[in-house]
Amino acid sequence: MLQAMRIDDSAGTLYEHYVNAQWVRLLDVLQMNASYVRCNGAELHTADGRTILDFNSGYCVHNIGHNHPRVIAALKDELDKAGPAMLQSHLPDLAGKLAARLCELAGGRLSKVFFACSGSEGIEAAIKFARAHTGRPGILCASGGFHGLTCGALSLMSNAFWKEGFGMLLPNTEFISYGDTEELERKLATKSFAAFVLEPIQGEGGVLVPPPGYLAKVQALCRRYGTLFVLDEVQTGLYRTGPFLAAHHFAIEPDMVVLAKALSGGLVPCSAVLMSDAVCVSVYSSLKRALIHTSTFGENSLAMRAGLTTLEVLEDERLGERATRAGEHLRRALVERLAKYEMISEIRGLGLLNAIEFKAPRSFKFRVPFETFAKIHPAIFGQILVMRMFRDHGILNQVCGNDFMVLKISPPLMISDTQLDRFVSAVEQVVDFMHTSGSFWSEALGIAQRVIRSI
Numbered sequence: 177m178l179q180a181m182r183i184d185d186s187a188g189t190l191y192e193h194y195v196n197a198q199w200v201r202l203l204d205v206l207q208m209n210a211s212y213v214r215c216n217g218a219e220l221h222t223a224d225g226r227t228i229l230d231f232n233s234g235y236c237v238h239n240i241g242h243n244h245p246r247v248i249a250a251l252k253d254e255l256d257k258a259g260p261a262m263l264q265s266h267l268p269d270l271a272g273k274l275a276a277r278l279c280e281l282a283g284g285r286l287s288k289v290f291f292a293c294s295g296s297e298g299i300e301a302a303i304k305f306a307r308a309h310t311g312r313p314g315i316l317c318a319s320g321g322f323h324g325l326t327c328g329a330l331s332l333m334s335n336a337f338w339k340e341g342f343g344m345l346l347p348n349t350e351f352i353s354y355g356d357t358e359e360l361e362r363k364l365a366t367k368s369f370a371a372f373v374l375e376p377i378q379g380e381g382g383v384l385v386p387p388p389g390y391l392a393k394v395q396a397l398c399r400r401y402g403t404l405f406v407l408d409e410v411q412t413g414l415y416r417t418g419p420f421l422a423a424h425h426f427a428i429e430p431d432m433v434v435l436a437k438a439l440s441g442g443l444v445p446c447s448a449v450l451m452s453d454a455v456c457v458s459v460y461s462s463l464k465r466a467l468i469h470t471s472t473f474g475e476n477s478l479a480m481r482a483g484l485t486t487l488e489v490l491e492d493e494r495l496g497e498r499a500t501r502a503g504e505h506l507r508r509a510l511v512e513r514l515a516k517y518e519m520i521s522e523i524r525g526l527g528l529l530n531a532i533e534f535k536a537p538r539s540f541k542f543r544v545p546f547e548t549f550a551k552i553h554p555a556i557f558g559q560i561l562v563m564r565m566f567r568d569h570g571i572l573n574q575v576c577g578n579d580f581m582v583l584k585i586s587p588p589l590m591i592s593d594t595q596l597d598r599f600v601s602a603v604e605q606v607v608d609f610m611h612t613s614g615s616f617w618s619e620a621l622g623i624a625q626r627v628i629r630s631i
């Protein structure tokens with residue numbers, strides 16, 4: 177009985193009690209359980225008066241910055257209109273407008289759009305559409321990718337960690353190495369795959385930029401064997417890497433592209449599956465099948481209005497060009513300041529999707545603690561890095577979900593040079609500290625012990 181429970185009504189306590197206690201514990205262990213009261217642009221303001229710089233952007237949601245005033249105004253206006261919402265019995269004109277604009281920006285074969293509410297839901301649709309179009313059961317994917325945590329999307333992820341305990345997933349899904357076209361051709365030649373689904377730049381896999389010519393070769397092989405070429409641009413789309421789609425770097429024309437995250441301006445859930453006419457016609461093939469694949473909230477007016485306004489902001493503020501210039505500036509500065517340290521393996525990325533890859537230390541003094549942490553949990557080293565950036569320098573980062581040795585750098589695209597420079601100085605100080613101070617490692621040991629106690 178509710179009244180019998182004595183629960184503190186502060187948000188954190190209710191969250192812990194009713195939503196996810198383990199997430200609260202993890203944030204506490206990492207000393208990252210901040211209470212945010214206001215977020216604007218790249219700045220997150222906390223209840224205790226700190227200003228944190230966001231270098232994660234909610235995993236590439238906040239391309240236009242937090243709470244953009246134009247998106248907020250558009251949403252208020254839309255609410256004030258009190259127009260039709262989710263009738264499921266009419267044609268939402270804003271969905272038509274947003275679809276037309278997305279197709280114009282994407283170009284190539286992409287001339288139809290299905291709207292949904294999350295990246296995973298977009299991937300689910302892409303799986304169904306590819307099967308409907310080709311009549312084939314199989315989906316081929318690149319190892320190390322991240323496509324979402326619903327059952328279909330999860331089936332397209334090779335990392336066993338995400339799947340453990342959830343039972344049987346989709347059959348007929350197979351993995352090949354990202355970047356390997358020989359293996360790809362052997363698989364495609366079986367003509368059993370409806371689609372090859374991959375991120376053009378693997379985000380959570382470690383911000384892996386494809387080798388030259390790889391995606392063009394993938395496309396040619398997919399066409400040769402009748403497999404649809406499907407790009408998951410949930411993180412890379414919406415000007416994150418410079419152009420509207422990362423595909424535009426590589427002069428390719430995929431059959432489907434999934435967009436989500438930044439499409440909503442960070443305020444309303446929204447995803448879109450862009451596809452060729454041919455794919456759309458295969459799915460919605462007759463009057464009887466007019467509603468064969470739908471999603472109740474998919475074309476809702478707030479999401480559509482947020483999407484349209486977000487595209488306007490991205491274009492008016494020329495955030496793609498900004499991402500290109502800022503990314504070059506950032507990578508140059510990081511190489512200058514970090515390349516000399518033995519634990520730095522590589523600095524890489526495109527636009528404002530970047531990463532610093534670390535490697536195990538050679539020197540005995542640091543190798544012993546490093547290997548100890550790796551044995552306790554492979555994520556500890558990366559989490560200490562993230563924690564220090566947050567606690568000591570007020571910068572929010574994350575390590576990649578499928579490669580814990582890679583620090584991901586994905587700030588809002590409107591980030592200023594001064595804010596980028598603040599990040600570079602902070603990361604230099606943390607990296608220097610880990611190479612010179614025993615206390616980096618002794619504190620890490622303390623955290624490792626707390627993690628062990630919490631497992």
Ligand SMILES: Cc1ncc(COP(=O)(O)O)c(C=O)c1O
Nearest residue numbers: 294295296322323324408410411
């Ligand atoms: C590349 C990629 N695809 C798909 C998804 C799933 O998106 P969502 O969490 O909106 O379902 C994610 C989420 O992080 C992603 O990074």
